[in-house]
């Protein structure tokens with residue numbers, strides 16, 4: 001655990017990536033697996049992740065992300081896009097997947113189905129979108145911890161225009177919208193941010209032990 005926290009202390013939101021370094025495919029797969037294994041409300045995973053290497057595409061996206069250089073300098077750009085609408089068809093697909101994976105019948109899952117009918121499917125469109133975006137952020141958090149633990153640098157980013165990202169990536173047609181993005185790679189030795197002392201609330205201010 002100490003090593004885990006040391007790695008969290010090692011990580012920082014990287015501002016300048018070493019453009020000559022690429023994440024080996026085997027490590028990238030492990031990071032994607034950490035995303036895949038992320039928990040989500042009811043397990044619905046209401047998002048998709050776009051793993052972007054293509055330089056031309058990233059150049060376009062950079063201009064929709066306040067021209068932040070990480071978008072093109074990093075080894076990879078990940079776009080977390082959440083479902084805007086969760087409907088019965090989506091929920092049914094999920095229930096079918098559980099039934100198949102766990103060798104259960106759909107009747108076995110009737111309680112879960114009722115619960116989903118009475119909760120997520122009853123959310124307003126706005127709440128569905130917010131809820132789905134929240135789930136994508138959990139996956140982002142997992143990615144950041146996983147990356148730190150294999151000494152891969154990352155920068156989580158909200159500094160972008162979702163409407164433009166959606167347009168460039170054709171997300172609207174897929175019922176998706178950009179929730180948050182992250183760049184992954186290796187820090188440049190010139191990135192001064194790596195030497196900045198971490199600023200965090202102390203435990204007294206953060207935790208309330210009751």
Ligand SMILES: Cc1cc2nc3c(=O)[nH]c(=O)nc-3n(C[C@H](O)[C@H](O)[C@H](O)COP(=O)(O)O)c2cc1C
Pocket residue numbers: 011012013014015068155156157158159160180198
């Ligand atoms: C959701 C989220 C969005 C962020 N957006 C940006 C961003 O657009 N550009 C950037 O350089 N840093 C961004 N950051 C980095 C934060 O500023 C940084 O995590 C915070 O200041 C704490 O510093 P540390 O991560 O280096 O320890 C973002 C972080 C999070 C978690």
